[in-house]
Amino acid sequence: MPQWTREQVDAQIDKALKTRLEGNEAFKTGDMTLALRKYHEVLFSLKGLDGQLTSVYGPSQAPAPITEVTDEEVEAIASTKPVDDPDSKQAAVKSALLNTYLNSAAVYIKQERWQRALDAATAAKKYDEDNAKALFREGQARIGLGEINTGKRILEDLQVKNGPDAAITAALQKLAADEKKREEAKNAQFRGMFNRKNGSEQSSKEKPAEGKAATAEASGPAAGETATLEEEEEEEGDDVKDDSSREGAATESSKVEEPSTVA
Numbered sequence: 001m002p003q004w005t006r007e008q009v010d011a012q013i014d015k016a017l018k019t020r021l022e023g024n025e026a027f028k029t030g031d032m033t034l035a036l037r038k039y040h041e042v043l044f045s046l047k048g049l050d051g052q053l054t055s056v057y058g059p060s061q062a063p064a065p066i067t068e069v070t071d072e073e074v075e076a077i078a079s080t081k082p083v084d085d086p087d088s089k090q091a092a093v094k095s096a097l098l099n100t101y102l103n104s105a106a107v108y109i110k111q112e113r114w115q116r117a118l119d120a121a122t123a124a125k126k127y128d129e130d131n132a133k134a135l136f137r138e139g140q141a142r143i144g145l146g147e148i149n150t151g152k153r154i155l156e157d158l159q160v161k162n163g164p165d166a167a168i169t170a171a172l173q174k175l176a177a178d179e180k181k182r183e184e185a186k187n188a189q190f191r192g193m194f195n196r197k198n199g200s201e202q203s204s205k206e207k208p209a210e211g212k213a214a215t216a217e218a219s220g221p222a223a224g225e226t227a228t229l230e231e232e233e234e235e236e237g238d239d240v241k242d243d244s245s246r247e248g249a250a251t252e253s254s255k256v257e258e259p260s261t262v263a
Helices: 006-029 032-046 049-057 071-080 086-110 114-125 132-144 148-162 166-219 223-257
Strands: none
Touching: 006 032, 006 049, 006 086, 032 086, 086 114, 086 132, 114 132, 132 148, 132 166, 148 166
């Protein structure tokens, strides 16, 4: 890689800081596509500068920023420190990278691109592992990815550590409301399954009873047929009685008409 001059390094940093401000303006107006494109340009411009800064200005003793640095503070650092101060240059670059990753994570969260949001928040933590915004966006991203318990714990720990915060409180309240909806939907689904099961069992019980009644009706004679059979039986009985009466009368007549014999 060719050696850069101080002028080239300074120009690269200034250009990246300006591009990041353009990305922030796009973010504020709701143009997330443009904002992401600007942030990508910033990352591409600054991520390879560490080696160039060292070779141009010498080794830096400046640590990674402890807290997020605003755009105004970054510009103030660049304008008030001597041009050849490696610490100020390193701080400006690291702050710009931190803020760019944080804003990229915010864009991805708005777009519900949860894995990208998590990647950006994790990258921001490399420059400041305790950064509140990086942790907050990591928690949001993990919840979006379905890692509910992990994300919730991050937000709760952040709230305990930093005190009440409107954004964290709102995120936890939304999470609680979403969990309640999921629980209600789960219970409704369970009730539906239980009702369908009971209905199926009741239907199974009714079908055999209907079958038995149908069998009994099919095997037994019809009402009209029963009456006809009974009438035929009664007529046959009357005929038998008449025959018996006639036979009895004939017997009585023969007894009367038979001449008596005297011994």
